[in-house]
Amino acid sequence: MxxxxxxxxxxxxxxxxxxxxxxxxxxxxxxxEMATLAIDGVETRIWKNAPPSLRWLAEAARAHGERVFTAYEDERVTYEANFRAIAVLAHRLRDMGIGAGDRVALAMRNLPEWPVAFFAGASIGAIMVPLNAWWTGAEMEYGLADSGARVLITDDERHHRLEAAYATLPALEHVFVARAAEPLTGIVTRLEDVIGTPHDWAALPDIGLPEATIAPDDDATIFYTSGTTGAPKGALGTHRNMMSNILxxxxxxxxxxxxxxxxxxxxxxxxxxxxxxxxxxxxxxxxxxxxxxxxxxxxxxxxxxxxxxxxxxxxxxxxxxxxxxxxxxxxxxxxxxxxxxxxxxxxxxxxxxxxxxxxxxxxxxxxxxxxxxxxxxxxxxxxxxxxxxxxxxxxxxxxxxxxxxxxxxxxxxxxxxxxxxxxxxxxxxxxxxxxxxxxxxxxxxxxxxxxxxxxxxxxxxxxxxxxxxxxxxAKDMIIRGGENIYSSEVENVLYAHPAVTDAALIGIPHRILGEEPAAVVHLAPGAVTTEAELQGWVRQHLAAFKTPVAVRFVHETLPRNANGKILKKDLQGLFADRVA
Incomplete structure (x- = not known):
């Protein structure tokens, strides 16, 4: 091409x-400027001027002072206030015995507490484990068990999904809950008891971060894959991995x-x-x-x-x-x-x-x-x-x-x-x-x-x-009678139609050909089209065998996971009438 x-x-x-x-x-x-460095025995080009660690970045960000870092509804947190909250929470984690290599899980929606918790753990050498807040309780329980997290920092909604599982997780020692609506007991305490609400952070004492030595290639994070095939896998990242994106x-x-x-x-x-x-x-x-x-x-x-x-x-x-x-x-x-x-x-x-x-x-x-x-x-x-x-x-x-x-x-x-x-x-x-x-x-x-x-x-x-x-x-490619059909190629043609704003091509089983292409589309507000018109549109632009054998229209945009990928397996049921 x-x-x-x-x-x-x-x-x-x-x-x-x-x-x-x-x-x-x-x-x-x-x-x-770049340099070459052996990382795990592999010669690798790196950004020579990348920050060395998340800890370094947290401390350097204080220079932004009274600029607003996070804003959520009526809560506006400055860089200075954010750092003070990070430091206080980091000391609390260190006092609990959390240090290098310990896993600290984080499960909450986008809130000002999220970056505070993330940097508090990472700044003392802990491995931060951001869990998918869209997951069910059982899925988050899997992440906690798989990572062996000693501490969980969560919000009230995720806490209620998970609380029945706390006793079944032997590694889990403590849970901090932000914005809890009810009293908490046992290993569960309010995050506000440590750092207060975002409105309070500017008045927290200036105590600095606890001592810690962190190298660029030390473990920093475990982000779980989307798990579209099999159980999610935890991708073990380093401080260098995180900092490279800045440059x-x-x-x-x-x-x-x-x-x-x-x-x-x-x-x-x-x-x-x-x-x-x-x-x-x-x-x-x-x-x-x-x-x-x-x-x-x-x-x-x-x-x-x-x-x-x-x-x-x-x-x-x-x-x-x-x-x-x-x-x-x-x-x-x-x-x-x-x-x-x-x-x-x-x-x-x-x-x-x-x-x-x-x-x-x-x-x-x-x-x-x-x-x-x-x-x-x-x-x-x-x-x-x-x-x-x-x-x-x-x-x-x-x-x-x-x-x-x-x-x-x-x-x-x-x-x-x-x-x-x-x-x-x-x-x-x-x-x-x-x-x-x-x-x-x-x-x-x-x-x-x-x-x-x-x-x-x-x-x-x-x-x-x-x-x-x-x-x-690779797993989404459709093979029709030995011919490869790349879904993005057909989806781009569908997107080019003036009525279409969301589209997905999936394979549906066929007794002789193995599978055939079928499309699911969401139309622009007020737009009208038909299955036959869209099939004709594709046929004008691509080989006939790439034309969807069926088109289904949905009122909402297509289902996606948190990474933005369309959940194509969730669309298969729309073509149940065509599957033998």
Whole structure:
């Protein structure tokens, strides 16, 4: 397949090649200078100037002083107040005997207490275990048992899902509950008894962090995979993994300036509306770390609501939002959008799921904001490729090129042969963001992590300039009578139809062909189309065998997990009438 054509309206773009931009940005003495280091015996390029640890970042963030770090409803927490709460909670954990290598689980919605708990544990060398707050009690119990967490810091809702399981978890010694509605007993106490409410944090004593020595490659986090196949696996990450994203994000931004012929701007504080959960690496590592490094503000919502989001964007002059493509579509398509001043938006970025090319263009055309995307996974602590601004407008079906410290390759089914440019195979990635492996799962680790590379399970291709195109998840590819059908290819065609704002292609069993493609779509408000029209639309653009044999329409946007991936297995039941 050829690269997508350059379609920038400015004929002078790009003003600089990717290779020249990389050489300039990573030159000796430059902010994005690289070095080579042996990590677990593998020579790895690293960002020379990345912060060494989460502890270092927490202490350095005090320099932002009275700037607002987190805002939730009427609670506005400054960087100074946030640090004081981190320090007090860190001392309490240390007094309980928590230290290097101990696991501290964190299960709550996006609240100001979330980053406080995260940095309090990480700053004394504990391994933080952010649990999926969308999980059932049984799923969270699995995470607690698998990680062997000694302490759980949670909110009232998650506490009630879990409290019956506390006695069955021998490693669990104490539970702190934020915003508890009822009295607590036994090993369970109120988090407010230690640090007070967010309104109180500015008045906490300035006691600093407890002593701890932390190296960049020390264990820092266990983030659980989405578990779309089998039980979730805990990806064991390091401080270097987390800190690499700060430089990776900055590098991508600086590269965009050079590509348009401008000098890179110094990072300045921005206001972000954070709607993706912090228990996901995109929000925690790629999002929150950059927010802190630049002294920016994170605004939390209890749950996504388009009207509420537009009110916040207008009132708070939000510069950046996103998370998953659905959010961007809902902002664009809402009938009351023109009632709100959304002109402060500079970027709408998302990850975890592919987006329709039409969405990329509309973000820029209708909001005047730049679209942003990238590729990563739990096992890469988020960012490996990054795609934004004119780069993304010109290649809207790409996930972007890798950042300078990362490498990509496409590998054939034999797991050994590297495929040439343009060929589709499994995407492998390496760099300082790749996690150590899976917690307590040596066989799965050996199968997935090979000599510094992670086998991603994504099918992809690379173009001549190194831009990555995610074609499908290997397990989502449909094989119809021996012919491969990549779901993203068909989904992009469906997205291009003016009536469609959400789409998924799945395989349904067929006695002779093995399986056939079928589509589930969600339409734009007021839009009307038919199964036959959409089938004809696909047939106009793709080979006939890729045309969905059936189309089902749903009133709501498609079900997704917390990482933004469509839960395709949940859609199979819509085609029960076609399954023999």
């Amino acid at each position: 050829a690269s997508e054509p350059i379609i920038a309206s400015d004929p002078s773009w790009p003003a600089m090649s990717l290779a020249d931009a990389e050489r300039l940005l990573t030159a000796p003495g430059a902010k994005f 990776s994000g900055g590098y991508s931004s600086a590269r965009s300036f050079l590509r348009r012929g401008e000098a890179p701007a110094e990072p300045t504080p921005r206001v972000t509306l954070t709607v993706i959960p912090l228990f996901h690496v995109t929000a925690c590592s790629a999002g929150m770390m950059g927010v802190i490094a630049t002294g920016s503000t994170m605004i939390f919502m209890r749950k996504w609501d388009t009207i509420r989001a537009m009110e916040i964007i207008e009132r708070e002059k939000v510069n950046i939002t996103g998370g998953v493509p659905t959010i961007a579509w809902q902002l664009l398509e809402h009938p009351d959008r023109d009632k709100y001043d959304l002109s402060s938006l500079e970027s709408i970025a998302y990850g975890g799921a592919p987006a329709a090319p039409e969405l990329v263009k509309r973000i820029h055309a209708e909001f005047g904001a730049m679209p942003g995307n990238g590729w990563g996974m739990t096992e890469t602590m988020a960012t490996v490729t990054h795609h934004g601004a004119e780069e993304y407008l010109n290649r809207p079906t790409s996930a972007g090129p890798p950042v300078a410290v990362a490498d990509l390759k496409i590998v054939a089914d034999d797991g050994m042969t590297e495929l040439p440019v343009g060929e589709i195979g499994e995407l492998w990635a390496r760099g300082p963001m790749i996690v150590k492996g899976y917690w307590n799962k040596p066989e799965a680790t050996a199968a997935t992590f090979v000599d510094g590379w992670v086998r991603t399970g994504d099918l992809a291709r690379l173009d001549e300039e190194g831009f990555c195109y995610i074609v499908d998840r």
